[in-house]
Amino acid sequence: MVQKRNHFLPYSLPLIGKEEIQEVTETLESGWLSKGPKVQQFEKEFAAFVGAKHAVAVNSCTAALFLALKAKGIGPGDEVITSPLTFSSTANTIIHTGATPVFADIDENTLNIDPVKLEAAVTPQTKAVVPVHFGGQSCDMDAILAIAQNHGLFVLEDAAHAVYTTYKQRMIGSIGDATAFSFYATKNLATGEGGMLTTDDEELADKIRVLSLHGMSKAAWNRYSSNGSWYYEVESPGYKMNMFDLQAALGLHQLKRLDDMQKRREEIAGRYQTAFQQIPGLITPFVHDDGRHAWHLYVLQVDDKKAGVTRNEMITALKDEYNIGTSVHFIPVHIHPYYQKQFGYKEADFPNAMNYYKRTLSLPLYPSMSDDDVDDVIEAVRDIVKGAD
Numbered sequence: 001m002v003q004k005r006n007h008f009l010p011y012s013l014p015l016i017g018k019e020e021i022q023e024v025t026e027t028l029e030s031g032w033l034s035k036g037p038k039v040q041q042f043e044k045e046f047a048a049f050v051g052a053k054h055a056v057a058v059n060s061c062t063a064a065l066f067l068a069l070k071a072k073g074i075g076p077g078d079e080v081i082t083s084p085l086t087f088s089s090t091a092n093t094i095i096h097t098g099a100t101p102v103f104a105d106i107d108e109n110t111l112n113i114d115p116v117k118l119e120a121a122v123t124p125q126t127k128a129v130v131p132v133h134f135g136g137q138s139c140d141m142d143a144i145l146a147i148a149q150n151h152g153l154f155v156l157e158d159a160a161h162a163v164y165t166t167y168k169q170r171m172i173g174s175i176g177d178a179t180a181f182s183f184y185a186t187k188n189l190a191t192g193e194g195g196m197l198t199t200d201d202e203e204l205a206d207k208i209r210v211l212s213l214h215g216m217s218k219a220a221w222n223r224y225s226s227n228g229s230w231y232y233e234v235e236s237p238g239y240k241m242n243m244f245d246l247q248a249a250l251g252l253h254q255l256k257r258l259d260d261m262q263k264r265r266e267e268i269a270g271r272y273q274t275a276f277q278q279i280p281g282l283i284t285p286f287v288h289d290d291g292r293h294a295w296h297l298y299v300l301q302v303d304d305k306k307a308g309v310t311r312n313e314m315i316t317a318l319k320d321e322y323n324i325g326t327s328v329h330f331i332p333v334h335i336h337p338y339y340q341k342q343f344g345y346k347e348a349d350f351p352n353a354m355n356y357y358k359r360t361l362s363l364p365l366y367p368s369m370s371d372d373d374v375d376d377v378i379e380a381v382r383d384i385v386k387g388a389d
């Protein structure tokens with residue numbers, strides 16, 4: 001039996017280096033605290049990175065999702081289809097526009113929305129689909145785009161887990177009509193809070209930019225720079241959802257670090273895959289052979305009948321006996337109290353998402369983990385399963 005770690009191993013940690021700290025300090029000294037030149041530079045570099053024509057920096061992925069639906073004119077009477085296996089904000093933003101969220105169950109193997117079930121959920125009211133690239137593994141975009149084209153649907157990808165994910169040699173962020181990224185503290189590219197919307201549609205990008213900053217036709221940073229003017233016009237009652245320069249200062253350096261961070265994630269995930277594929281009762285994540293998995297999450301499923309241990313027992317043992325933190329992604333959206341009360345959903349409505357949820361845990365996976373940390377996780381999981389038989 002491996003020893004209990006002296007220090008708790010958290011399930012996620014951001015990697016912030018001295019470059020980020022220096023850039024933030026310089027930004028503070030520059031006097032630009034709100035949206036300014038760093039945001040503009042980050043937008044430009046991020047758009048180039050994913051291969052999109054436009055990128056609009058906002059204060060969260062939630063804001064990017066909401067503003068994109070809003071800018072598309074989606075509202076009361078409309079339906080938007082998404083996966084039940086996502087963070088609740090994906091569905092909450094649909095509700096915020098006044099539209100109705102509709103779920104289509106996941107494929108039990110890929111854990112992404114099943115295109116067959118997606119198409120079956122389309123009605124005359126359906127206006128958009130929000131596929132979620134769960135864990136960093138791309139959805140089947142060819143199938144989703146074909147369905148969207150047949151039914152005239154707007155494709156808005158939730159790429160909160162998918163910075164650097166590719167699908168058939170194409171970067172996520174350059175495929176659907178619009179793509180929303182998250183830079184929340186736990187995500188692969190972290191600015192603490194923050195998000196980005198990418199699109200090739202200039203009109204859509206302009207609308208989102210205006211909506212994100214009070215509905216003002218001229219960005220505030222133009223107003224205050226030497227070539228700006230005090231004059232502005234409000235085109236619509238917009239929101240306050242823009243990114244600001246301190247976040248962008250972090251993002252610019254996180255973007256430069258992404259290659260190295262991705263390599264380390266791949267190494268760790270590779271070691272987990274090799275170790276856990278050999279243990280009966282453990283189900284390891286599916287990986288497409290024609291794209292890059294961003295490895296935002298490493299989700300392990302525990303089949304309690306074969307492993308002799310339940311998912312909950314595994315989580316408790318890892319924490320209490322080995323000092324290793326884990327998490328669960330996600331509690332399916334349709335079983336949250338609000339969704340059950342408001343829409344009458346039952347657990348059994350989306351059985352694949354439910355079965356997966358009952359068996360899954362997310363193991364620590366982040367670039368600053370040492371090889372010893374990874375060994376500790378592998379040995380602890382092995383011990384727990386072995387101890388059970």
Ligand SMILES: *Cc1c(COP(=O)(O)O)cnc(C)c1O
Nearest residue numbers: 060061062087089160182183184
């Ligand atoms: C984190 C997350 C979001 C929300 O991101 P924020 O930037 O915190 O708003 C949305 N969807 C998924 C799948 C997420 O994991």
